[in-house]
Amino acid sequence: MKTGVRKILEKYGKDKTRLMDILIDVQSEYGFIPREITIQIAEELGMSEVDVDQTISFYHFFSQKPTGKYQIFLNNSAVANMMGRAEVAEAFTKELGIRFNEVTPDGLVGLFETSCIGMNDQEPAAIINNHIFTRLTPFRAKEIVRDIKEGKNMEDMVVADYGDGENRSDLIKSVVSNNIRKIGPILERNYKVGQAIEKITKMAPEQVIEEIKKSNMRGRGGAGFPTGLKWEFCRNATGERKYILCNADEGEPGTFKDRVILTERPRLLFEGMVVAGYAVGATEGILYIRHEYKYLQQYLESILQKARETNYLGKNIQGKKGFNFEIRIQFGAGAYVCGEESALIESAEGKRGEPRDRPPFPVEKGYLDMPTVVNNVETLCSVVKVVLNGGEWYKSFGTTESTGTKLLSISGDCRFPGVYEVVWGFSIDDILDMVGAGKEDVQAVQVGGPSGAIIAPNEFNRILGYEDLATGGSLIIIGKNRDILTNIVLNFMEFFIEESCGSCSTCRIVPTLLRNKLTKILNARGVKQDIEDMIEWGKILKASRCGLGQTAANPVLSSIKNFRYLYEEKIQKNKIFDNGFDLSAAVKESCRVTGRVPNI
């Protein structure tokens, strides 16, 4: 074991900023990270054990106990539940004879829950040993368990045909479908690699930035910071080296458009990173991808290798002296908060994904304290098109405030879930028409994932754009037969509780209190004051450091705002106070356990 670990450490130059890669390799080699390996890593990297441990214990896909030869991570997103996850979960537990978070006694299979894995358009889905299984049914769950017990290879357990496009390629071979439903200027098929790189070799870096500024493009991750301005800040910052980080950690439940770009247009993305590197003066790029997309690793590595061979990466790119750029892939290990740019940087440095205090901003002091641009996958794809066609061209799409197009990830109760590239300014009504969701069947639309807002039909005329509904592109359509409070709001609150980094007092404590209040209301113990309390308590979260904390009350606050009647239907009308504690139920339970007869 010792020499095996040493080999892994040497592969990463015994560099503690590469701790994530080291731990990912150890986890995949040994199935978990035993304490003696933690101690060995600490010693060889000159760290204390708790320093290594704090990184390991932060991430969902690292484990310190054996997790089974086969690890089943069943997605628990709201849409998975809408699509029948409960039955699949039951089939798994029944067939395996274990509960979630347990491993079978023979050490063969571990069963775990996991937050949204970016497959909302083909739920219920699970990750088993880095392979994706989509559209699960109880029958499929039984088949999978049977195959596992027979000791089948992962490849042989896939019975469905491979998905469309590159999902079929030798290096992916996955059942995942792209579900691209609408193609626009970013996803267009005629893209040819390298044209933008060739064009910028004849431009000054400042000219490239000027063109991006002219396009008025704003970051596609959700926050919407002007891309050109970000690049300019970074270009003007002083630092020995500069970095381009691509944020492919899309963890907002309901979003999966980056998965599709990574599958179908990775060359476009890498070209965008090179363009950004040239503009900013960076020589190294890191593609930070969520661990859930590990099944794309070999494929993406091979494309990078091809780019090196054709000199679209490397030294003196396309003959331009001093134009050097290299890209490496950094995987995460399961943490939504790493989608926040400074948390992503921390994680890429091998640490816990805790957001940093700002200032300083990443453009001044980012990765390894060097000036760093962090851009979303879609943003970097869009800049290639701006370079090729000009800022004015880009501005001809969308609205004044929100130029260009947006990739939407649409899922839930509609006929055609998938990825749609639309121009900004599309209304919710148009979207429902587009995806085959009858208006009379739709109760609500969740815009922007859990951190966004839940919209009622009276607001379906609102438009997508920074001037109205800003979004990173996740839209979940909620049908008439859904119980919004249980299916959506409670699920989202559990998500925020699980995904908080725990650093800010506010985000660590308040979501749990809100969830408990909601549960109290769902248990018919709520009173009017509970609704008022939730509104008041939710405000506290605004004082959190990062976007996760600041928006963690949104599921509750926006559903109270737009669906208050759902809460009011559930509360007790004749009571002004209820401590939520059911004495007779508790006594009954205790009597059942102790074998006594209740006398109340």
Added chain:
Amino acid sequence: MSQFVRFTIDGTECMATRGQFLVDAAKENGIYVPTLCNYPGVKPKGSCRICTVRVNGKLMTACTTPVAEGMNIESEVKDIVELRKSIIELLFVEGNHFCPACEKSGNCELQALAYRFRMMVPRYPYQFPLKKVDASHPKIIKEQNRCILCKRCIRAIRDENGKSIFAYRRRSAKVEVVVDPKLGKQLTEELAQKAMDVCPVGSIIVKEKGFVTPIGERKYDRTPIGNDVENMQITTN
């Protein structure tokens, strides 16, 4: 560029050195911004959020934000005072804080802040979490019931090689501050005392020593917390 910057806190004109953190700049101008996770000489982390102020309309933590020319800072305004009080109450319900039985009572900053903010009883439901006490180290006890996860010990206490002795473990509400099994055993008496002094509450306690200063005569028994009242004496009849 001048070395000094001018700004206002709740309308009062202030002046400070450029780049100074807001809490320190306020202090120099005789204004108190309550803090808890902040500690002199240690890199600020902004994790407790009690020093939240509104800078030009935006909520920021005063311990991590450097002052800049022309900043308009709101601190002692109703909603922010209420927010700070809320956070103190949240910290009380998150852990298990029984002041009368705590060695740190009277020297505890959380307790002192609760008095200062006139907290009678938290408005939030107690969580009564199940927490452990780690008494496995020769010099200190790590009492998790009282830990407010402020990271002061993590940031301030290191061994001679700069290695962490204290660190976070896990995430979300399950996060805890743990002691390195090996380095915790080697902790010197001096460093153990420093760790206890750095801890704002009674979560790090030096073993085999207690109540050297009797309750009633301790720091905050005599003077309330806050640089604006440091000359004030608490009198009892």
